[in-house]
Amino acid sequence: MFSRGLCTILFAAPALVWATTKGDLSNPDAQKILLVESERIEEYRSRNYTWPLNNYSPNTPGWASLMVDRFHQVEEIDDRGRRYEAYIQTIHSAFLVPNFTEHGFGLARCPEDLIEALRAGIRDGLPNARYEQNVDVISGPTPLFIDRPDLSQRVLNELRHYAEEWSGVELTPYRAYGFRLYRNDSQLMMHVDKMQTHIISFILHIDSSDDAEPWPIFIE
Known part of the structure; x- marks a missing residue:
C-alpha cells in the first residue's frame, strides 16, 4: 500500500551558472571550482566583503527576518x-537566487491523458518497486521507487511549457525524478534544492491509495 506517487521535474536556466566554474556547463555534476581557498580569501578581502551580508534577494523585511533566523539555526549545527x-545552501537562498514570480509558487492541473498514463505506470510497476536509498531529508518508512525513464521523459516534454509560462523564462529540461512512492508516516523534511540544477521545478502528484489523507506542503 502506498500513500503518494510523486514525480519531481527540474528545469535549468542556462544563464544562471557559477562564474567560478569550469568543465562541461551542461553537466553540473562535472563542474569544478576554480578558486582555491587562499585565492577565495584574497578576493573576499579585495572586494571589501563583510559578514553577515544584508543585501537579501528579495530585499524585503519578511524575507530578511526569515533568513536571519535560518542562519541562526545553521550556526547551531554541530557537525562541521x-x-x-x-551555510552554502542558505546563502544561495538568501542572496543569490532571483525571484522569477511574485509569489514563488503556483498550482496547475496535469493533462488527463498524461496523468492516466503515469497512474498506469505506477500500478503496473508497483509489484517490482525498489526501496529508494540515500535520501537524508526523508524520515519515516523508506519510500518505494519505480523506474520509468520513458514516462519521465514524457513529463519533461509535455509539461515544460507550464514551467515556462509560469516563470516567464525559456528553460532547458534537466531531469524528471520519479516515481517516488511515499508510505504511511513518511516525511520529506524542509530542505533547499541545488541551485545549479533546481532553477525551476515542480512536484507532480500522480496518485494515492484509497485510504490516504490530504497532506501539507510548506514552501518558504
Missing part, C-alpha cells in the same frame, strides 16, 4: 561538514 553545507 553539515554546517558548511547548510
Whole structure:
C-alpha cells in the first residue's frame, strides 16, 4: 500500500551558472571550482566583503527576518561538514537566487491523458518497486521507487511549457525524478534544492491509495 506517487521535474536556466566554474556547463555534476581557498580569501578581502551580508534577494523585511533566523539555526549545527553545507545552501537562498514570480509558487492541473498514463505506470510497476536509498531529508518508512525513464521523459516534454509560462523564462529540461512512492508516516523534511540544477521545478502528484489523507506542503 502506498500513500503518494510523486514525480519531481527540474528545469535549468542556462544563464544562471557559477562564474567560478569550469568543465562541461551542461553537466553540473562535472563542474569544478576554480578558486582555491587562499585565492577565495584574497578576493573576499579585495572586494571589501563583510559578514553577515544584508543585501537579501528579495530585499524585503519578511524575507530578511526569515533568513536571519535560518542562519541562526545553521550556526547551531554541530557537525562541521553539515554546517558548511547548510551555510552554502542558505546563502544561495538568501542572496543569490532571483525571484522569477511574485509569489514563488503556483498550482496547475496535469493533462488527463498524461496523468492516466503515469497512474498506469505506477500500478503496473508497483509489484517490482525498489526501496529508494540515500535520501537524508526523508524520515519515516523508506519510500518505494519505480523506474520509468520513458514516462519521465514524457513529463519533461509535455509539461515544460507550464514551467515556462509560469516563470516567464525559456528553460532547458534537466531531469524528471520519479516515481517516488511515499508510505504511511513518511516525511520529506524542509530542505533547499541545488541551485545549479533546481532553477525551476515542480512536484507532480500522480496518485494515492484509497485510504490516504490530504497532506501539507510548506514552501518558504
